[in-house]
Amino acid sequence: MIERAVRLAGFLACIWAISLLPSAHAQTPVDGARAQHVIVLDIKGGIGPATRDYLVRGLDRAADESAAAVVVRIDTPGGLDAATRDINQAILASPVPVIGWVTPQGARAASAGTYILYACHLAAMSPATSLGAATPVQMGGGASGSDPAGDRAGNRTLSGPGADKGLPDAQRQAPQGAEGVGGEGPNAPKRQGKDDARTHKVINDSVAYLRSLAELRGRDAGFAESAVRDAATLTAAQALQQRVVEIIADDMDSLLDQADGREVGVRGGPVALSTRGAAVTTLAPDWRSSMLAVLTNPSVAYMLLLAGMYGLLLEGYSPGAIVPGVVGAICLLLALYALQVLPVNYAGVGLIALGVLLMGLEFSVPSFGALGIGGIVALVAGSLILFDTDVPGFGVPGQLILGIGIASALSFMGLVWVLARSRTREVSVAAGAMVGQQAIAIEDFIGRGQVRIRGEIWQAESPMPVERGQSLQVQSMDGLVLHVTHVGPAVAVRSGKTGVPP
Template identity: 40%
Template sequence: MFILRIWMFLLFLCFSRFSSATHDVWILDVRGPIGVATMEYVVSSIDLAHSDNSPIQPTLIILKLDTPGGLDNAMRSIIKRILSSNIPIVGYVHPKRARAASAGTYILYATHIAAMSAATNLGAATPVQIGLSGAPTDPDEQINQSNTNNAMTRKIVNDATAYIEGLADLRGRNREWAAEAVLSGASMSAKDALEANIINIIADDIDDLLTQLNGYAVVINGQQSALNLNDINIVNISANWRQKFLSVVGDPSFAFILILIGIYGLIFEFSNPGGGVFGLVGAVCILTALYGFQVLPINYAGLALILLGIGLMIAEVYSPSFGILGIIGAVSLVMGSVILIDTPEPAFQIAWPIILSVAISSLAFVFLTFGMLFKSRQQTKVSGIETLLGETAEIESIHEDITLARLQGELWQVQANEPLIPGDKVTVSSINGLTLNVLKQLEH
């Protein structure tokens, strides 16, 4: 009987552990601009939650949002995965003063349950076409019918409006305000959003949110069920090393600085071949930057202007033009840097202080480093066999076909195009191995 009780106690512990595992809640921290790194982090985490190989399959996933927006393709990939999820996903704008702007608004509309903390906001979801010539960049001007004659712009705005209205209909939320957020860039606070049926819950923190969600009815794949969040275990899901690496190299400013370091490293290596350290570092920086640019909307005209600018500044060193080439190169570098990232999203723009600092430091680097390198090559040789050119030697002896001359205290074999006798003064014109080619000096 005693052994039976022990077995029953162990089974109870195992069952308790198993039942608690069914009430795990995963929290994903979606902070900052939404790009490829964020998309991979969110999508892979949701995939893991649905995987049979996952050691823990959560009852609920919470996307903790604080984002200014991001790239359209990344946003749509996240939403697509949310809509296909069999696990309830809660969008939660948190902490206070956080926001779900632009792409964040679409993601919040797509989640099964939308929640916000007090003193947060959402909205400003007007899309801006990347690289669209002649399209107004200000959202109000862009959707103003009197100023918008571009058919492509209207297509983009109409598509975004229909997209967010479809999400609103799917989740039973306010579709009129959703359209207004796209068409006029409207924003709204958490309190007003709750009253306008844009979100479902206002919660102070995660504990408050989970308390309100316990027993909350949610519809998954057309089936309604109540959330059971008793005895929950909160699991914070962090990005893996690859996603963190993507987040770093995908930062436009970081990739921009890397590509410049790489270019200068290769130029310095080719200008002054040595141990290959500068060339190797340059190649690694360029390849890493190109990997970062792969996940960013790059304008290759901007990249070409950057390369042209650097080339012109180097040309200024080797072909002095009173600073004209250098100034044009600096202007080209700044222009290329401004248009390098082909999106008007502020979160993906290269900061102006970085652009100006790079332009000024590039000018200084080129003029100082390559200037000193160029001058060093123009200086008279003070060592080596080349220093003998133009020196005067005296013929010391002639034995058959071998003529010897004394130069700087050493005997050298010499050749001349005219007969020589001991005592003649000659000038070294060239050197062929260990033989001096000389010219006989005229006697005065």
């Protein structure tokens, strides 16, 4: 019996082992397919903290999943220097090959996009796209003579066409219609050698950075320097001819086919790309990146700053209201977080805070409108210089500033009108609410005396003698004097409730 049981167990074990063979055989293609998938990330619009967070997390996920490659689709006018350098550091440290692709047609990799494209292991462009114009722009009103490394705090931006507005006149580029966008055409002004030390340090730092990326990837270093110093640009065909990019691709399939078999150097050593026919997974921003993108939007940060200041101001005028204070504190902390990662002129923040404070003081200090008007002017002036509006994607719209200024002025004038009207209105008491109420006499009196009603002490008149503690009823009211009649006998009145001696 035992022998038969052992044989049956062995037979079942053999069947179980055989049943696993197809599964093991089928698992190999699944793992292979997993290793052959490509993750797609998108850079669209201005490059800031949210873009950095999204790209870094996407590259980490690609490394965890052992993806064949990461394709970064680029369409940007530029962005913040600090965020761009963090993205490039993540690309340089990535064990997964990164393919930078300027797409769709009509897109551009201006300024910060050029730096990212140079950092990628493989660079590609779609037809009718462009790159370049990588001149850095100083933002935030930093002190002159600061070190370029100090710009990692976020005061420098890498902006696209029009970025030369932040440079001295001698450094500005030729207008449209010269040889190339921002090139050295015949109409371009000659350099006068009047650039200050700060501009030279920033330009030279950016040139060295982009040249180092070009030398690392074996790309044209001459254009890298020209893109920074002269804001030079290239079309897709020109970039391919000058060895700035390696591929021109119309669509994803063409890009992956042309990239297949190319050898690139990643952190772990040379890797041969195997992307032909790979599955494509587009990674959308998660809730964290989306929330960060909203918070670091300059318009949202500006509104949060105002909401926080007004909330704390209302809490100061109405202690114990709680809601304005709580909401104001939360909004102010979120605004401060956004401002510390954005290129902010803190003189603008100071003017906005001063404006809100002056408008608040107007209602407690008799200034006949001087404080309020000064507050509105300070608020609008601070809003205008809070961000550099010459950089795409990092300015507060003028319509929003105008709307805030008008709303603040109307609110201020409305409150002033209400207060002025209340000063001319005679003091009145709701007589109808007092008639019919019961009062308690707090003293003996004949004619006029004092009574207690609804916790208050009033003057009262009675046609009959009144004893202390007697219940009375209000019949009418003459100014601040109540006319009362008897409704009950006198009762004991304790001094603790009436506030008078027993």
